[in-house]
Amino acid sequence: MRRRRRPGGISCKKIVRELTNYMEGLSDASLNIKIEKHIEQCHKCRNLLETTQKMLQLVGDEDAFLKAFEKHTKTEPEVPSQTEKKYCTKKK
Ligand SMILES: [Zn+2]
Numbered sequence: 001m002r003r004r005r006r007p008g009g010i011s012c013k014k015i016v017r018e019l020t021n022y023m024e025g026l027s028d029a030s031l032n033i034k035i036e037k038h039i040e041q042c043h044k045c046r047n048l049l050e051t052t053q054k055m056l057q058l059v060g061d062e063d064a065f066l067k068a069f070e071k072h073t074k075t076e077p078e079v080p081s082q083t084e085k086k087y088c089t090k091k092k
Pocket of ligand 1: 011015038042044
């Protein structure tokens with residue numbers, strides 16, 4: 001199985017890039033399938049998708065959401081603030 005780090009055969013970064021197209025129905029059908037598979041298996045991206053959809057409805061500005069989104073993927077979203085600072089290891 002090759003999908004350990006890439007659920008649906010697609011990386012989280014790719015999801016980030018394609019998500020706006022996906023939400024607007026502009027991406028390929030084959031890509032949609034990959035994205036959906038990825039989101040099924042990757043709770044992080046699923047959360048981001050849900051958050052993004054809410055944000056888009058509120059903000060209505062894709063640039064604003066993309067910036068927030070990139071920021072979100074660079075940091076680990078699930079790190080509890082103070083306890084994890086002791087361990088300065090990066091996940092790979
Ligand atoms: Zn993902």
